[in-house]
Structures are given as structure tokens and as C-alpha cells.
Amino acid sequence: MRQLTAAGLVESRPGVGTFVRAARPTTPADYGWQTAALGSPLSRAVGLSATQQVAAPDALQLHSGYPARDLLPERLVRAALVRAARTESAVTRAPAAGLPELQAWFASEVAGPVPPSPRDALVIAGSQSGLTSIFRALVGPGQPMVIESPTYWGAVLAARQSGVDLVPVPSGPDGPNPADVERAFATTGARAFYAQPTFANPTGAQWSAETGRAVLDVVRAHGAFLVEDDWAHDLGIDADPQPLVGQDDDGHVIYLRSLTKTVSPSLRVAAVIARGPARDRILADRAAETMYVSGLLQAAALDVVTQPGWRTHLRTMRQQLGARRDLLLRAVRESAPDLHVEHVPAGGLNLWARLPDGTDVDAFVRACQARGLVIAAGTEWFPAEPTGPFVRLNYSGESPERFPEAGRILGDALRH
Amino acid sequence: MRQLTAAGLVESRPGVGTFVRAARPTTPADYGWQTAALGSPLSRAVGLSATQQVAAPDALQLHSGYPARDLLPERLVRAALVRAARTESAVTRAPAAGLPELQAWFASEVAGPVPPSPRDALVIAGSQSGLTSIFRALVGPGQPMVIESPTYWGAVLAARQSGVDLVPVPSGPDGPNPADVERAFATTGARAFYAQPTFANPTGAQWSAETGRAVLDVVRAHGAFLVEDDWAHDLGIDADPQPLVGQDDDGHVIYLRSLTKTVSPSLRVAAVIARGPARDRILADRAAETMYVSGLLQAAALDVVTQPGWRTHLRTMRQQLGARRDLLLRAVRESAPDLHVEHVPAGGLNLWARLPDGTDVDAFVRACQARGLVIAAGTEWFPAEPTGPFVRLNYSGESPERFPEAGRILGDALRH
Numbered sequence: 105m106r107q108l109t110a111a112g113l114v115e116s117r118p119g120v121g122t123f124v125r126a127a128r129p130t131t132p133a134d135y136g137w138q139t140a141a142l143g144s145p146l147s148r149a150v151g152l153s154a155t156q157q158v159a160a161p162d163a164l165q166l167h168s169g170y171p172a173r174d175l176l177p178e179r180l181v182r183a184a185l186v187r188a189a190r191t192e193s194a195v196t197r198a199p200a201a202g203l204p205e206l207q208a209w210f211a212s213e214v215a216g217p218v219p220p221s222p223r224d225a226l227v228i229a230g231s232q233s234g235l236t237s238i239f240r241a242l243v244g245p246g247q248p249m250v251i252e253s254p255t256y257w258g259a260v261l262a263a264r265q266s267g268v269d270l271v272p273v274p275s276g277p278d279g280p281n282p283a284d285v286e287r288a289f290a291t292t293g294a295r296a297f298y299a300q301p302t303f304a305n306p307t308g309a310q311w312s313a314e315t316g317r318a319v320l321d322v323v324r325a326h327g328a329f330l331v332e333d334d335w336a337h338d339l340g341i342d343a344d345p346q347p348l349v350g351q352d353d354d355g356h357v358i359y360l361r362s363l364t365k366t367v368s369p370s371l372r373v374a375a376v377i378a379r380g381p382a383r384d385r386i387l388a389d390r391a392a393e394t395m396y397v398s399g400l401l402q403a404a405a406l407d408v409v410t411q412p413g414w415r416t417h418l419r420t421m422r423q424q425l426g427a428r429r430d431l432l433l434r435a436v437r438e439s440a441p442d443l444h445v446e447h448v449p450a451g452g453l454n455l456w457a458r459l460p461d462g463t464d465v466d467a468f469v470r471a472c473q474a475r476g477l478v479i480a481a482g483t484e485w486f487p488a489e490p491t492g493p494f495v496r497l498n499y500s501g502e503s504p505e506r507f508p509e510a511g512r513i514l515g516d517a518l519r520h
Numbered sequence: 521m522r523q524l525t526a527a528g529l530v531e532s533r534p535g536v537g538t539f540v541r542a543a544r545p546t547t548p549a550d551y552g553w554q555t556a557a558l559g560s561p562l563s564r565a566v567g568l569s570a571t572q573q574v575a576a577p578d579a580l581q582l583h584s585g586y587p588a589r590d591l592l593p594e595r596l597v598r599a600a601l602v603r604a605a606r607t608e609s610a611v612t613r614a615p616a617a618g619l620p621e622l623q624a625w626f627a628s629e630v631a632g633p634v635p636p637s638p639r640d641a642l643v644i645a646g647s648q649s650g651l652t653s654i655f656r657a658l659v660g661p662g663q664p665m666v667i668e669s670p671t672y673w674g675a676v677l678a679a680r681q682s683g684v685d686l687v688p689v690p691s692g693p694d695g696p697n698p699a700d701v702e703r704a705f706a707t708t709g710a711r712a713f714y715a716q717p718t719f720a721n722p723t724g725a726q727w728s729a730e731t732g733r734a735v736l737d738v739v740r741a742h743g744a745f746l747v748e749d750d751w752a753h754d755l756g757i758d759a760d761p762q763p764l765v766g767q768d769d770d771g772h773v774i775y776l777r778s779l780t781k782t783v784s785p786s787l788r789v790a791a792v793i794a795r796g797p798a799r800d801r802i803l804a805d806r807a808a809e810t811m812y813v814s815g816l817l818q819a820a821a822l823d824v825v826t827q828p829g830w831r832t833h834l835r836t837m838r839q840q841l842g843a844r845r846d847l848l849l850r851a852v853r854e855s856a857p858d859l860h861v862e863h864v865p866a867g868g869l870n871l872w873a874r875l876p877d878g879t880d881v882d883a884f885v886r887a888c889q890a891r892g893l894v895i896a897a898g899t900e901w902f903p904a905e906p907t908g909p910f911v912r913l914n915y916s917g918e919s920p921e922r923f924p925e926a927g928r929i930l931g932d933a934l935r936h
Contacts (some may be wrong), residue, residue, distance in 0.1 A: 107621075133634070135771045135796025137743045141711045142658065142797060156616065156811075173611050182605050185816065189601035195594050197586060197785035200572065205523075218549070229645060233810045242558065245661065245683075258811070265808040267661075295557045327553045355551045369613035370816040380551025381558055388561075392681040393809070394649045395572075395674070398817060400601065400786040 153257055154469075154480045155496075164477040164502055164510050166432075169305070170369055171453060171500040175424055177408060177417040181368045184407035188400050198399030200391045202227025202375070206406045210361060210375035213337075216350025220359075220377050226387055229397045230372040231335060231362040235262035235298075237393060238331055238358055238376065241385040243268045243296050250288045250297040252280055254456075254485035254494070256305045259298055259333065263487075272487040275304070277447040279311030282318035289326040296329040302345040303336035306485045306496040307456040308449020316348050323356055329382065331358045336452045338366040338418055341426040343450035355379035358386075363405050365453070366421065373397065373405040425500060428507075429455070432499040435511030442518050443495075453500040456482070459493040459518070469495065471517035477510055569673055570885075571912075575894040580918055580926050582848075583896040585721070586785055587869060587916040591840055593824060593833040597784045600823035604816050614815030616807045618643025618791070622822045626777060626791035629753075632766025636775075636793050642803055645813045646788040647751060647778040651678035651714075653809060654774055654792065657801040658745055659684045659712050666704045666713040668696055670872075670901035670910070672721045675714055675749065679903075688903040691720070693863040695727030698734035705742040712745040718761040719752035722901045722912040723872040724865020732764050739772055745798065747774045752868045754782040754834055757842040759866035771795035774802075779821050781869070782837065789813065789821040841916060844923075845871070848915040851927030858934050859911075869916040872898070875909040875934070885911065887933035893926055 108114045114122055155169045188194060193203070201207060202225070210225035228234045235258065243249045245267030251259065252275035263270055271292050273284040279301060288294065297319070301311040311319070323330045330348065337345050349359035355378070362374035378386055408414060429448075432455060436443050444458045459468060469481045482494025502510070521538070524530045530538055571585045604610060609619070617623060618641070626641035644650045651674065659665045661683030667675065668691035679686055687708050689700040695717060704710065713735070717727040727735070739746045746764065753761050765775035771794070778790035794802055824830060845864075848871060852859050860874045875884060881897045888895055898910025918926070 133770050133795065135798075138771055138796045138798055141743050141745060142801060143660075145801065156807075158615075170613060176611055178611050182610055185605035185610055186602050189598050189605065194598055194601055194786050195589055195592055195784050199574075229814075230810060232808075236809050240681075244559075261808045265656075265805065327557050329557060354549050355554055368611050370610050370814050372810075372812075372814045379549065380554045382551075382554055385558060385561065389681065392648075392677045393652050394646060394788075396788075398645075398786050398788045398814070401814060401817070 153261070153484055155257070155484075157478070159478040162476070164506050164513065166497045166499070166502055166510060167478045167480040168498055168501045169453070171365060172502070175421055175500060176366075176368055177413065180408045180411055180413050180417065181371065181404070184404040184411075187407055188404040191403055193399035193403040196399060198396045198402060200396050201387060202397065203399060203402045203406065206373070206402045207375070209406055209409060210377065213361065214347065214349055214359070214377060216352075218353040220349075220379060224379050224383055225375045225377050226383065226390065227397050227402055228374050228376055228390060229394065230364055231333065231360050231374040232258050232262060233390070233394065234360050234374055234376045235259055235333070236266055237386050237389040238360075239263050239266040239268050241389040242329055242358065242382055248292040248294040250285060250292070250294050251487050252299050252304065253487050253491075254306055254482065255298070255487065256300060256333065256335070257484035260484070260487050263298070270487040274491075275307075275309060277307070277309045279309060279315040280319065282315060282322055285319055286322045289322060289328060294328065295326070296331060297323060298331040298333065300333045300335060301348055302334055303339060303449060303451035305335060305452060306454050306482065307447060308452045308454060309447065310343055310450055313346065316346075317351070320348055320351060320356070328356070329358050330356055331360070333360045335360070335362060335365070337361055338421070339425060339453060340451040341422060341429060341449070345451070349377060355382060358382060363409065366418070367405055367408050371401050371405045371408070373401050425451075425453070428499040428504050431504045431507045432497060432510070435507040436497070436514060439508070439511035440515035440518055443514055453498050455497040455499060457495050457497060459495065461492070463493040465490075465493040465495065468493070468517055471520060472513055475513045475517060477513040569677070569900055570896045571673070571900075573894070578892070580893040580922050580929065582913045582915070582918055582926060583894045584914055584917045585869070587781060588918070591837055591916060592782075592784055593829065596824045596827055596829050596833065597787065597820070600820040600827075603823055604820040607819055609815035609819040612815060614812045614818060616812050617803055618813065619815060619818045619822065622789070622818045623791070625822055625825060626793065629777065630763065630765055630775065630793060632768075634769035636765075636795060640795050640799055641791045641793050642799065642806065643813050643818055644790050644792055644806060645810065645817075646780055647749065647776050647790040648674055648678060649806070649810065650776050650790055650792045651675055651749070652682055653802050653805040654747055654776075655679050655682040655684050657805040658774065658798060664708040664710040666701060666708070666710050667903050668715050668720065669903050669907075670722060670898065671714070671903065672716060672749065672751070673900035676900070676903050679714070686903040690907075691723075691725060693723065693725045695725060695731040696735065698731060698738055701735055702738045705738060705744060710744065711742070712747055713739060714747040714749065716749045716751060717764055718750055719755060719865060719867035721751060721868060722870050722898065723863060724868045724870060725863065726759055726866055729762065732762075733767070736764055736767060736772070744772070745774050746772055747776070749776045751776070751778060751781070753777055754837070755841060755869060756867040757838060757845060757865070761867070765793060771798060774798060779825065782834070783821055783824050787817050787821045787824070789817050841867075841869070844915040844920050847920045848913060848923045848926070851923040852913070852930060855924070855927035856931035856934055859930055869914050871913040871915060873911050873913060875911065877908070879909040881906075881909040881911065884909070884933055887936060888929055891929045891933060893929040
């Protein structure tokens, strides 16, 4: 009966009775008038990302951006949620900047000579909302922002939604060439650079220490912000993250860290660390956008990351990600040798693979899909035209026993 | 130890040891360079609303926009959260449009000849994020939007953040004069009207059925949208809500319904109901802004509203709100007769009271605060200059035993 009620089929009024709801009429409505009211969209019409498509249950899935459920600290998460359900946070409003204890935790995670204060860490509901707020608050519509290419499609989407003009610089396995970044700032007058210096999505690239220092110098020299999206902070395999925010002492680095991928996609909790007036600008945007983040989710997230089991979880995840990466890499090299993985990522969730020149990447993706394998075309990761036919393969979502099969399908699709 | 870890004072590495973290240096950082990088803010710098200020624990508080904890269905909420913690939703990603069962519930709540389909109900994390998305997606920067005056400050804030130009029309206890709405559309070419037809915040006004029909006719004639913010749907006292969305069959009404105030401020769950291309435009904005809403919160919210205890809760809340409203009204009339409550609200959480002409409303609010009573100046509820010295008094947040004391402080502050 509760299911029927939830589905809107029956309506139950205690003390009165249960009623079947009226059926929907079948005349189609005419929404043509909305064409004039809505006008053309400001940015190109964006559907959902290929990474978010729902695949058939038996399909092999290497397209999504999330790790498999068995990589998550499920018991910690469920126990933390049950505990949080009993606290004040379940029935009270959280402060706009976040629960002070969680702010303190995010701040304490930044190592370096000048650690941020808890006040500088603003709790947000996932890093996507941080991106849109940062771009709106620090850059603004019609203004230029430097960005790596390829880079996270969600950042490209957030920038487009904020009306920001993207200025792409190429980025390789060691990060961008600082001279390219310098030229981009000098020619456009940009005041911000969005980047993923650690295990970048999609390539897994990690900036060298020299590149980091040089880029930070360029950013400082131009009186600009470096928006450091440390999305894979807890996803290191062969290397450890060394976030640039640790070298920042005067507010040039705006730092993003999310728990969504390592705690649970349902615990939408992340933080922006920003100092000075930039912090206030971002907080004002967040407050206007959403007022505050559910205190229950914040309390549960803090519970998880302060349990002794959290460090154990991170160590286990590291091993599992490494094993998965190597298995998928082997499957690709054995069964689809023409699919070239240029750079073995030292962390993150993905392989970034290049198809032979001239391959139609969309046709290749469709050919894989027809054979039961869902992957994401690389197109979405380029702020401008793609520089080659790439695909992204997530090794963290699908069961590794199926990787050889995935390799065979990739090889088979390449031959046809 | 977990508290010390959370506060960032010590750092614990299992198997290695526990370390006291380095103390922060005391040299102040210089953020002066950010002045040039940030430029002037696009909208006037907005701090937090007066309704969101944190008052001293012993202060009498009539300023906030939320009901007291003892008005909430606390047991239902906690039990629902514990149950949700055990479901799939705790460890999986929710679809961008929301959990299908919750979409169906929101859609089923709309009565009328042409009920919306579950697909038309988009789940969002609280109504504030719905407002910003609707204004961005359907109106856009630099475009006009008609709005009641006074009206909800959060909508004014969301419109400013979206760069929308506000076109205020006066609104009284029966709603706006349809001729004023017609003139506002005709002279500005606006394509949207934001309104709260049921128990408006702050006045408690409820549009008459004739006003609703006439305004809907105006909106249709101008090929425009009515953004119906049904924030007080479950907060009726002497009257029941009759949302205009029930009369909509061709997508002119964009409907907002939130559960935050009647379930729990921590269950940030609301819905936008929109039909036609407008629905897709809003969903694309939400996806770019935040990807999806925590499935755990959605599952818990659905659990609460489909329990038999939910209807009991709504009946109890109605009685309590009525008793509280009458008590505060009596206290004001007895002890502060010069504070004029023009309209006794048939629902909602607030009294909207007018001070004698010429009163400095900010000085009055400060005088109350000095005497231990926190109230909100009416200024924030006006899209333009206030038309008189008003204050908003929330009767749902403070303990009713203290209402006589509040009345005496109001009277005392008025005399000085």
C-alpha cells in the first residue's frame, strides 16, 4: 500500500479511507508557446554527460565516473548514517559555511607551512556546486579563464553554465608547459586557472613539483587564482598527492576536495578552501544558491573520516585500484594493442586511450556498445575540438573479472 | 581523541602513532591583491540574511524562518533516516531528476484535472536551488521578471544572483491586482512572474480564487510562466492551499514545493514541477550546478511522507501553528498596540506587523535586540524600497510561553 501511495496510484486518508486517484487524460498538451518564452539557450543545449548514462544491467560498464560499490567503505558509511540520525544534526539547520568540526577537518587535511584556518574551509554539497560558485564568484560571465585540455567535463560544463570564456592550454603527463600558461594569462588578461594537478581526470597526469612551482609563480605574477581541483586526493596508487594549496600563503590557490568518490556518492559532501575576500565572495554565492548543506550528511561524513577504519579503507582502496588498473591495462594491451595508453596513471580511476588516427570515435563507441561494452568518447573532456580520437576507460566501476572480455570487445570493435 | 583529530589539533596514523599538528604562524597574510582580481561584485554585496543570524542562546528569537524542533516529526525523521541508511540509496548515485518514487509522490500531490506526470517533478536540494535554477533557465541575466512586493527575501536574493531584473507589483491580503500584473507584463515584456499565492512569506496573504484565475489568464495571454512558490503548502491553519498548478494544462505554471520546513531542515528535499521544454531547461541547469541530490535524503524524505504518521503530524502541526499564531497576536495587541498587524494570516509561520509611520525600523530592531528580543526588519522582503516600517515576527520558532514577554519588549521598544 505504501508503494501504491508513493507511486501516486492510490491516496490514503486515515480515518476516511483509501481512494484510487483519477487517471491521467490522454490528450497531449501543446507546449509550443514555450519556444518564444524560453528563447535560445545561453549555452549550447547540454544533455546529460555520456558518463552518466544508464546502461543495460548486463552491459560491461567502463563509462561512469564512480568507483564500484565494493570499493566504498560501506559499513563505515551505514554505521555513520545511523549514528548521525540520532544526533541534533538530523533535525536542525546547519550553518551556511558548514559544521565547524567538518570545516576544521577539511582545513587540517592541508599540510604545509601555512595551513588554512577552519573558517577558510566552506562545506559544499559535492564539488560540482563548488565549481559553479567559484566560476561565478571569481570569474564571472564573459570573463576569460585558463583551463587545461583535456580536463574534467564537469568543469567545462560549469564554466559554460556560468558564461565564462574558456582559454585552453594543452596539458601532458607532467602538467602544462608553464610558458603556455604564462602566454594564456598575458594575452587574455585572465585572472584564474582551473586545473587538476594530481591524477587529472581523464589522463591521470600528475604535475611535477617544478611545474607546480612554476605555474604558481605565473599565477602570482598575474595576480590571479589557481583553482586546484584535488578530486583524486584519496585515489593515489603509485604516488601521493602534494596539493599546491600547501604552498599558498596569500590566497592565490582556491582548493576543492570532495568525499563523494571515496566515502559514498550519497554523502554529497565536499569543501572549497579559499582565503581572503575570495572566501566571502564564494560563500555569498553558495548561500544565494542553496543556503546550507544538510547537517546530517556533514555529520555522517565527519564520522566516517575520523574513524580508525578510514585509513584502513584508504589503504585497501589504493591496493584495489592498483590491481584494477593493471588488469585493465593488460587486457587492453593484449586484446586491443592498437588502443594506445600513452601514460600509465599513478592514481585516479581511469585509463585515457588513443585510437588510431582517423578513427571515428563516436562510431567506435557505438560499435562497442553494440557488443555490450559502454565506454565514454573523449570528446567531452576537451574545452575545444578534440586533438585526437580518445576514449576514457574507468577501471574502478566494473568487476575486474570482466576486463579481459572488455579488452576483447575493444579489439574486435577496432578491427571493424 | 576523535574530537582532537576532527579539530585538526592532532593527527593519528594507525600503526605509526599520534602527532600534534604544527601550530599556525601568526604573521597576517596580505590579500590586497585579490581586490584587483575580484573587481566589483556583480550584485550588491550580500551578507547573510537577518533571518539567519545566530542569536544568544537565552535571547527571545522571532527572527528565523524555521519552525521549532518540537513542531517537527522528529521520530518519523530519525526512523526514516535509520531505514534509509540500510538501503541501496546510502551507497549509490541518484538519477539527476531524482528517485522515481519520490518524483511520483511529488507529482501525485498536485490535484486537478491535468495532474503532472512523475517525470515532470524534478527533485532538488531545497527550494532555494530551485529558485536560482528557474531564474537562470527561464529568465536569464538582464531579463525582466515580475515579482510581488513584499515577497520572500530568498527569491529576491536568487534573482539578484542570477542577474534578473525585478519588476515589482504590490500585493495585498488577497494577492496582487491583476491589472497591475497585466501592466507589468505589457510594459516590460517580461516572460515570468514569481509569486507565493498561498500564505505568502512574509504577509501570510492568500490569493482569492478570482485573483488566481485572473493572474493565470494574464500570464497565458503574455505567453509567460507563473513561478508558483508553494512554500507553505503544509502550513495551513484556517484555510487549505489550492495551488494554481492544479489549473495548468499547458506548462504555464512552474511549481515549487519543499519539505524542509515540515519534515526537517536537514532533509534538504524539494521539487520543481515543470512541463515541456521548460522542464528540460531547468534539469540541465540543475545537472550543471550540482549533478544530483543525495539519494539517502530522498529515500528518507519519501519514507516520512508515506508513513501513516505523516498525516497525523500535519494535523498536529496545524493546531500548534494556530495556537501559536493566536498567542503571539494577543501578546502584540495587548502589550504593543501600536504595532499593527493588518492581516491575520490563515497559514504560514509569520506575523507581518507595521510600525507607526516615521519609525526608524532598524533602530527599533536594535532596541528590541538590546532588550533580548531578536526580530527581522521588513526591509529584506521588498524588491525595491520598503513602502513602510515593517517587521516580521515568526510565531513558530520560539517557545510560546515567552510570547507575552516578547509582546512587552516590543511595546517597551516602541515607547522609547
